[in-house]
Amino acid sequence: MDRDYPALAHHALAAGARVAAPPPPADAEVVTMMAALLRDEPPLLALRHRRALTLDAMAQGLVRQLGLAPASAPRVRALYQRLEGGRIDLASVGRRLREALSGILGVDQGDIIAARAAPQGPVFARGPEGWRDALDALPEDSLPGPESPDVDELFGLRPTDTV
Numbered sequence: 286m287d288r289d290y291p292a293l294a295h296h297a298l299a300a301g302a303r304v305a306a307p308p309p310p311a312d313a314e315v316v317t318m319m320a321a322l323l324r325d326e327p328p329l330l331a332l333r334h335r336r337a338l339t340l341d342a343m344a345q346g347l348v349r350q351l352g353l354a355p356a357s358a359p360r361v362r363a364l365y366q367r368l369e370g371g372r373i374d375l376a377s378v379g380r381r382l383r384e385a386l387s388g389i390l391g392v393d394q395g396d397i398i399a400a401r402a403a404p405q406g407p408v409f410a411r412g413p414e415g416w417r418d419a420l421d422a423l424p425e426d427s428l429p430g431p432e433s434p435d436v437d438e439l440f441g442l443r444p445t446d447t448v
Contacts, residue, residue, distance in 0.1 A: 314392040329369040329397075332390040340366055343389065350385035357436050364440045377441030 314332060321331035333343055344362035348355060367373045375383075375398050383394045390397070 312392075312396075314390065315396055318392070318396065327369050327371055329375075329386075329390070332392060333369065336390060338389075346389045347382070347385050350388060351381060351439065353433075353436060357433050360433055360436050364436065364442075368440060373440055373442070379439045379441065382439040 314335070317331050317335050318328035321328045333340075338346070340362055341358075344358045344365055347353075347361050347365060348358050351361075353361065364373065368375065368378065383397060386392075386397055387394045
């Protein structure tokens with residue numbers, strides 16, 4: 286039986302029926318973050334890889350966008366790596382850092398906060414390519430580069446915090 290779908294839709298609308306519109310296309314960056322979460326990977330890492338950025342390039346981009354001294358790049362890199370891996374809570378970072386991340390990674394600030402990395406488990410928890418083990422191998426009491434209250438504050442750290 287042939288149906289005249291445009292005519293049927295017109296009659297349905299005329300009768301007061303609601304016609305659902307197709308959903309908008311999914312945002313590629315949000316899909317990247319959600320896929321990473323499903324794979325138990327850090328969403329920020331997936332976004333950085335999607336943009337083909339190294340950790341050094343990410344740190345340099347953050348230093349530029351935040352107007353920090355170039356000498357702070359090693360510390361920014363180390364703190365970003367910990368943020369990316371879930372060792373620093375995304376919800377605790379400063380607004381300026383969220384804005385910079387949003388600009389560099391091409392994702393809304395709200396989506397960045399919503400897609401936090403899963404809480405880090407014990408050292409023996411296995412993740413892709415051992416990313417959690419690699420984070421555990423980082424020394425807790427030292428960060429590269431000169432101490433910088435400005436940088437630490439951007440990452441939500443207080444002077445008494447240890448990473």
